[in-house]
Amino acid sequence: MKDKKETNPDFGIACPIPIQQYPHIMAAHGGGGKLMHQLIQKMFVSTFKNPQLEMEHDGATFPVSNGKLAFSTDSYVISPLFFPGGDIGSLAVHGTVNDLAMCGARPLYLSAGFILEEGFPMETLWRIVQSMGNAAQKAKVNIVTGDTKVVEKGKGDGVFINTAGVGIIEHNRHIAPSEIRREDEIILSGDIGRHGIAIMAVREGLEFESTIESDNAPVADLVMQLLDADIEIHCMRDLTRGGLSSALIEIAEKAGRHIHIEERSIPVTSEVQGACEILGFDPLYVANEGRFIAFVSQENSKKALQIMRAHPLGKDASIIGNVTAEQKPLVTMTGKIGARRIIDMLSGEQLPRIC
């Protein structure tokens, strides 16, 4: 196991809600009365500390300048709540930060909506909230507005978290699936499959020689470096549910363009490869939470790769393929032994509640 401090966040601050008196979440914590206000004030506002949240208004307000904003949302229902490399709290921050970054935006503000199940341990909520606060601080975003609901025991599953985010676009590029062009090169930011396999290993009680950790991380800083260097990025996508394959297929279909990749260029650790073989998964379809692909003009691809490799979150970045001249919505891959095949979207469900 990794250093306990990161996988089981314990920031050494005692729970601000008296645990003896309120060991578990009760219906009244979502009822709009005294207990809800205590929870919001003492736990959320004090941890996410920022002037907007402290206004205790129905929403947050902030100034904007002429330009463009990005807006995104995700709900997080991951099970288990804590896993090697993170927890639902850090994931809920990173996931939305990453979605904003994929729009080419610098993430600024997040909202947080909690759906708590009656009976959920207060101490566990506190660990998750601290982890969110810590992740937000590191990703340089403020959690400025929120909401708390409580459902009866058996009508939820501990905690679900929704975050929505607003970010600012500080350049004039139009970054979207429709923008990819012939000969664009596709850079993958690092090895794939770690998040999904880390979760499955915990769920199935599998033990490997070394623990496989989720790649759960905020990639906005790395993306901002690419944009600041004026790299001609046409599209980006993070490789969450459905993995690398779904991201490529979605973009190929939206753009009506043929994408070809080379399997041997896709970094997969031997641990993940081994676990995939045991579990019957294909790493191409396994979810990641700190990996993305960028479609970059051929002229800029080497420079982009250099920038990525100089960043801790992009050190294993690799050019995995390109956009061909063919105008058909298709993804193909040359396998390790040279055979070429079509990459199809997953039909069924591989890994439920992975994020």
Add this chain to the structure above:
Amino acid sequence: MKDKKETNPDFGIACPIPIQQYPHIMAAHGGGGKLMHQLIQKMFVSTFKNPQLEMEHDGATFPVSNGKLAFSTDSYVISPLFFPGGDIGSLAVHGTVNDLAMCGARPLYLSAGFILEEGFPMETLWRIVQSMGNAAQKAKVNIVTGDTKVVEKGKGDGVFINTAGVGIIEHNRHIAPSEIRREDEIILSGDIGRHGIAIMAVREGLEFESTIESDNAPVADLVMQLLDADIEIHCMRDLTRGGLSSALIEIAEKAGRHIHIEERSIPVTSEVQGACEILGFDPLYVANEGRFIAFVSQENSKKALQIMRAHPLGKDASIIGNVTAEQKPLVTMTGKIGARRIIDMLSGEQLPRIC
């Protein structure tokens, strides 16, 4: 019962997902593969129809001008999903639209995050999605980005919806609890208690002479009329969980100001009053979903009242009290028979899952 078309939204459009083949939500509808894409494309994108959503990007982007924005979120876990006067879909739109309006903002964009329980009927989801689309259109907001998760049967409760919203502030007023002033008058936009009582009546199977309908409505248009008329509004708050009393207490506490109200000025229909007596509720604490209070300068209060009463959602508006000269965080009320009492925040939980 009210006209079936509104309480049980059926917009006469056949479900775009083949019901014979997929009668229920399955795990794969949240898995990132083919079924999730079919659900997003055919149900969400086609109903919420707008250019941002059609881009199929990780988030939506939109232009902004120099000024101020508001940002808010709420999760909706209401049970039952359909009730006299609305459903979880319209509520999820109105609730966030109203939160933005309370910040003095014109609502523009919403996100929608669905947490679906495996086995949830596809046809029911379709009714809810249509209701959301319809509510968004009427409230003049676009649902521009979203997310869909599926949890196992027994780990959720049909559907939970989170919406976050972004709105634009087109004036220079600072509208917040801290801004209320001595002699501000408090205008209540209409009768209170209908939403909470409508839900309780359905849950408890109570039948009254006429069905009590939720006040579920978007109040942004009415608020914009007040702002456009340059009414000196210092604070607004919608009267959701915890009702009128909680809203007043929250503001009094944040502002450190004494608020006094008159019970006889607070409109409550005889049906709601009667139901409250049967159920043992105090209308002051019952949730509303289309009512708000506005703290307005004494000079502007008559004009504000006039504007409100001319609007269908403010026709029963009333001045219910004012901010006194005393600087203590307290709400008092003169009752119908003349006795004065302190209004306290609810300790326990009165009405779980009311929104």
